[in-house]
Amino acid sequence: MVERGNMDQQTKNLTESLKKQIKAAQRAYYDGNPIMADDKYDAIEQQLVSLVGDTDSVGTSVMFAKVEHKVPMLSIENEYSEEDFLHHASEYGEFVDVEPKRDGISCELVYENGFFQSAETRGDGHFGEDITAQIKECSAIPYKISTKNIPDELRIRGELVMRNSDLEKLNAQGEKQFANTRNLVAGTIKQKNLSNISSRNIFLIPWDMYAVGEDNLLPESNFDRMKLTEEMGFPRYEGIKVHLKNPNAILDALHTILAQNEGNDITSDGVVLKADSISRRNELGFATKYTRFQHCFKPQHLESETTLIDVEYGIGRTGKITPVAILEPVALGGAVISRATLCNETYMNALGIYTGCKVQILRSGNTIPQIVGVVNKDSNRAIKFPTVFPSCGTELRIEQKDQVAQHFCPNEFCSDKIAQRLEYIGSRKILEIDNLGVETANELAYNSKIVKVDDLFQFGNQIAYDLKTNPVKTKQELKENYRSVKNIIKLVYSLEDAKTRDWDRWIAALEIPMIGVDLGKDIAKILSLGPDDMKDFPNKLLDLIQQGMDGIGPEKSSAIVEWVKNPENKGLCFMLYGYGVRPTSLVKRSNTMGQKLDGISYVITGTLSIGTRKEVEAKLNALGATALSSVTNACNLLIVGEDPGSKLEKAEKKGIKIVGEDWVREVLA
DNA sequence: ACTACTGTGGATCGTGAATC
DNA sequence: GATTCACGATCCACAGTAGT
Incomplete structure (x- = not known):
């Protein structure tokens, strides 16, 4: 089945030309001499996306097109x-x-x-x-x-x-x-x-x-x-x-x-x-x-023994400390295991591990390494959980719940914790900020003054401004503080892009305790939030909580209320607004765009001469239409090419509007 | 009982910056 | 200028905890 979709020469030329324009605009922007208005840039980028499916040859990340499953694939x-x-x-x-x-x-x-x-x-x-x-x-x-x-x-x-x-x-x-x-x-x-x-x-x-x-x-x-x-x-x-x-x-x-x-x-x-x-x-x-x-x-037969070298203490974005066992590397089920989580103090103490002890490990579900026991127990030598976080030296807070002890680092300025938060905010599920991975997050946490998400966007704005006013000096300064100037510049560009992410992502990015993307989606929908709502978001959220909503019980409710009542968080949202954060509305988006083909759900049958099915679909979708794969009640337009299939018959039966290739030409002209 | 969220493991690849 | 290597993103997976 070796058969690659080949673009016609015309499309190729257009794609190349768009890529060149984008690159030139990016360079000029960061050299401090913008040559293109923002909206024009966006338009070109979108056109490019519609042609090639993604713009990774322009940016950095390797992205595959996302497809929504017709039936969830659980x-x-x-x-x-x-x-x-x-x-x-x-x-x-x-x-x-x-x-x-x-x-x-x-x-x-x-x-x-x-x-x-x-x-x-x-x-x-x-x-x-x-x-x-x-x-x-x-x-x-x-x-x-x-x-x-x-x-x-x-x-x-x-x-x-x-x-x-x-x-x-x-x-x-x-x-x-x-x-x-x-x-x-x-x-x-x-x-x-x-x-x-x-x-x-x-x-x-x-x-x-x-x-x-x-x-x-x-x-x-x-x-x-x-x-x-x-x-x-x-x-x-x-x-x-x-x-x-x-x-x-x-x-x-x-x-x-x-x-x-x-x-x-x-x-x-x-x-x-x-x-x-x-x-x-x-x-x-x-x-x-x-x-x-x-x-x-799942049979659990993969088991092995190795030696415990040490225990490291990691921190998550919430400040939770997780002990990790560092093991003498051992091959087990097609992987070499050198680390395994110890979850928390209670779990760790129950095992009774100590430096140099022999431990039994298996790969739970044949994947996750897990320590199941210590061979030669010696309670006198058991490792004690530290009282301070080794990385920042702050005394740990212990939360005891149902006989499980959990340690937290309460230090607001703990660099490791900030790094975790930045990585979380930048992750694909939240704000999808390119060039903000583990290393960059750590670098920012240690080398910049970023503490919260608003600081991150202030940081981006500041550098963008500095680059415009004095590119040479700014680049010199960046070079002294960061391992890669280009990476930081790209990050600044990604931050700009992230300002208009969907509201559900932005709600998650605010890091309200116990609120992630999923609840964020519900909240955004009920409040029907628009781009300008960031400045007063805490009050809107408070109103909603006071009315009550599905999925928010007493615990989440009080956590949210506490978050809202903290003036710092009101300031956070206000500052974000000030830095130009304008989340996209989930509900209104398709209407506000007012695109040429909004509301059209179409199916293509037969062969089109103006391009492959994929190319045509990409172009039509860019104008607001939705491509369907079979003629159903949701479909309201059938595009017929050479040698149509049974879809034509079905569409006729259902009384769906039928058009030919000329229609496509006209629309795309 | 079900669900959301957080945190953990190893392995691969493409990209592009750093290095020789 | 060529090569190496760090990084970012993604794949697969499970456990613990807490909320509804």
Whole structure:
């Protein structure tokens, strides 16, 4: 399936020209002689994004396009005993399927009218990343599947895997040694340069198949669906279908699969038990983090011994101290373990560790290193938790709850703590500030006067101003204080960008105790916050809390009230507003933009001559339209190209407006 | 019981700054 | 000018704690 989407020459030229303009503007801006108004810059950047999908060749970060999953792609809950594993079966209906859980990368493939269309990773379960180009390089993944009696649009989920023997071959060839197949697959599939991918022999083992809106066209039994994937050219389905009447049969199947997993060329890290009936499965549905219609048995057999060298004390953004065991490195289950968390004082004391002691470790769920015991106990030598935070020397505060002692560093100016906070604020989930990772956060915490989020934006504004007024002197000063002048300059640019992030992200960035992105989303929606609401945000929040809202109980409520009542936090929001922070409204955004194609949800059928489907979609979406993949009630426009498929018929039936390629030309002109 | 949040592990890759 | 290496981002995973 080696077939890369190639841009036509015209698009290529346009892209190059836009990139040049962006680069020139960036350079001029930071050299203190801006050549372009901000809104014009934004417009060019957006046009570029719509053409190439991202602008990473301009900026620094490697970004894949985000894709929202049609159906959430959640994890499977693990069980560690056979009893717990069996326990769920009774809810699963008459038949259950028992199958190996492959240790790879979860992925969803989309097929339209039998042809591979796109692929996305699991991501956080709701938003994945578009890895279509990478999957096209994998020749073992069918490009065309048989389409007899199946829906126009078919989605197949499975595990991207690689054979251990192929990993060994690769390691035997090259100097570079790879530790295990899962991480190699993860790394390979993220490569931007596609040339290496096909040689890595990555393939997909399906574990689910569905069709949005037309699921009833597929078999009612999961087992039959998986057999269908075999016919389509995917690997043989290894699952066993069991009648629930006989619990021994389930255990037999479990042991059969466990035995198969041992030493298999494709690594499996457990056994999945799932409802065979799709309708039963839909009844059981989803929890927030896990599916309710399947569970996984994970054998915990990886265990080893090593020596404890020392204990380090780390700090989180909230000031919480976490002890970490530093271990004599030991290989265990395809990884070399040198650190393991000790969680808190209570956990640490219960183990009774001391310098030089022999400890038993395992990888919980075959992943997370965990110390399970000390071999040669000696209570006289047990390590005592420090009373001050070693890094800043401040006396620790202890919180005792339910017999668990938790230590906090109360020092507001603790540099390590500030570094953690900056990293959190800059993370992908919060303000998504490029160039603000671990190292930069530490550098800022130690070398600048930043304490809170407003200081960070003041810092950015100050440098931007200095660079405009006296670039030479400013760069000299930056050079003296920071390891990379360019990195700081890029950071300043990223900070500018972060000022208009969505409100939910900004609420999380304010670091109100117990409020993260999720609650932030609810709060932003209920208050229908706009760009100018930052200056008075604490009062608006207080009003909301006093009215009461779902998801906020007494504890969160009082924490929020305390935060609001602190004049420092009112000042914080006011200053942020003053520094130009204008969060984007979640609810109003699509209306306020007033774009040409707002409200249009379209589907394309057939081949278009003006560009690939992806390119056309990107251009239309940039004007406010939404691309759908199949004709449903949500669709209000069908764009018809050469050789239209069954979508045309369906759209006619539903009375959906139908246009040709001319319409697209006109709109984009 | 379920959910949100925080913190922890190892491994990979692309990018670009630092270094030779 | 070429090469090395640190950093940033992302993949996979689980545990503990507290709130609803």
